[in-house]
Amino acid sequence: MSLVTADISVSLDLVAAGHDQSLEHPFGPVVGDRLHPWMFEHGDDSPDEIAGILRARAYVMGRHMFGPDRGAWDLRWQGWWGSEPPYHAPAFVLCSRPREALTMAGGTTFHFVTEGIETALERARDAAGEGDVAIAGGPSTLNAYLGAGLVDELRLHVVPFTVGDGLRVFDGVEDLAMVPASSRTTPHVTHLVYRRTSP
Numbered sequence: 001m002s003l004v005t006a007d008i009s010v011s012l013d014l015v016a017a018g019h020d021q022s023l024e025h026p027f028g029p030v031v032g033d034r035l036h037p038w039m040f041e042h043g044d045d046s047p048d049e050i051a052g053i054l055r056a057r058a059y060v061m062g063r064h065m066f067g068p069d070r071g072a073w074d075l076r077w078q079g080w081w082g083s084e085p086p087y088h089a090p091a092f093v094l095c096s097r098p099r100e101a102l103t104m105a106g107g108t109t110f111h112f113v114t115e116g117i118e119t120a121l122e123r124a125r126d127a128a129g130e131g132d133v134a135i136a137g138g139p140s141t142l143n144a145y146l147g148a149g150l151v152d153e154l155r156l157h158v159v160p161f162t163v164g165d166g167l168r169v170f171d172g173v174e175d176l177a178m179v180p181a182s183s184r185t186t187p188h189v190t191h192l193v194y195r196r197t198s199p
């Protein structure tokens with residue numbers, strides 16, 4: 001049976017993005033690039049976790065995960081990842097303004113969904129077939145899916161520093177029960193996996 005999974009890098013105090021995100025500072029100037037060296041600079045220490053992120057057959061993400069702009073779309077913007085994003089699968093972007101689908105090299109097509117989290121997930125499930133769907137972030141989008149009880153497996157990648165203030169995983173999420181499934185530590189990150197207690 002396919003799963004809805006979610007991977008997100010967080011600080012020790014569960015911040016997944018700082019305030020004042022911009023083109024120059026995608027995660028905010030305080031967080032900077034400190035959340036992801038485990039993946040990009042020390043990926044050899046975490047091959048299974050990185051493979052797990054890319055195993056999904058469809059993705060859902062928030063608009064701010066796709067780009068820095070607010071308000072009307074800048075149609076020149078095609079995502080943070082260059083001409084060939086790493087997803088290689090359909091990606092459904094939650095947003096309030098419509099935009100035509102954007103097909104990129106390597107098999108990624110961004111679809112822009114204005115009808116809410118359930119519709120985006122339904123479309124992603126249809127696209128994934130029997131494969132998993134991943135909630136790609138950011139934290140507000142993940143929290144919406146956690147709060148709705150729609151995440152089967154949550155994978156937190158905990159980086160050993162604190163931020164103090166920012167957008168946290170679990171903010172506004174009430175009455176969520178998950179069970180620990182696994183944990184593994186490298187010199188740069190601790191990988192924690194939790195699963196829903198019931199289907």
